[in-house]
Amino acid sequence: GAGVSQTPSNKVTEKGKYVELRCDPISGHTALYWYRQSLGQGPEFLIYFQGTGAADDSGLPNDRFFAVRPEGSVSTLKIQRTERGDSAVYLCASSPTGASVQETQYFGPGTRLLVL
């Protein structure tokens, strides 16, 4: 079946601009996660959705970052007033329920964001 997809695969923007990154989880997965990966580092947790609601947004670095999942499926990560330090790969993952520590998270290929 189809895995997690993310669009766009690459995004180049200018400092100060607004960007939206989209994630399509595996069909039927109620749990969705966003991570950010800087060059040479492991992914860092940003936010976790359980259905439509953000159950944990403690990893969002500041109020320029916001994510939504209005219908409990597709999610959009929104970054306002982008800064050069926001350049990274933004990864999305999903899992069936998010309720078990033994549940595998399935990752998408990521969106590579470059802020000039």
Add this chain to the structure above:
Amino acid sequence: DAKTTQPTSMDCAEGRAANLPCNHSTISGNEYVYWYRQIHSQGPQYIIHGLKNNETNEMASLIITEDRKSSTLILPHATLRDTAVYYCIVRVASYKLIFGSGTRLLVRP
């Protein structure tokens, strides 16, 4: 979540076993050991996980010491496509994966 320590890089010859160590000396009794890998320009891929017993699947084997303070991921017959960064994660919260810097494995022809 407990901290993990992994070597920065390793290499092995194609066709040989790759043994990737991980130290997690502060692991608690209810924390699982997870392994993911990330091939260049792709998202992380789940490999295997375990609590205290050794585990094996079609990709790899996971050996956890009796005191659970360390573990080893074994790729029995490494291929060039196994070249990747391998992450050892100790996981207690159901929803959050905390990645370290991982081990960069290079499989040599």
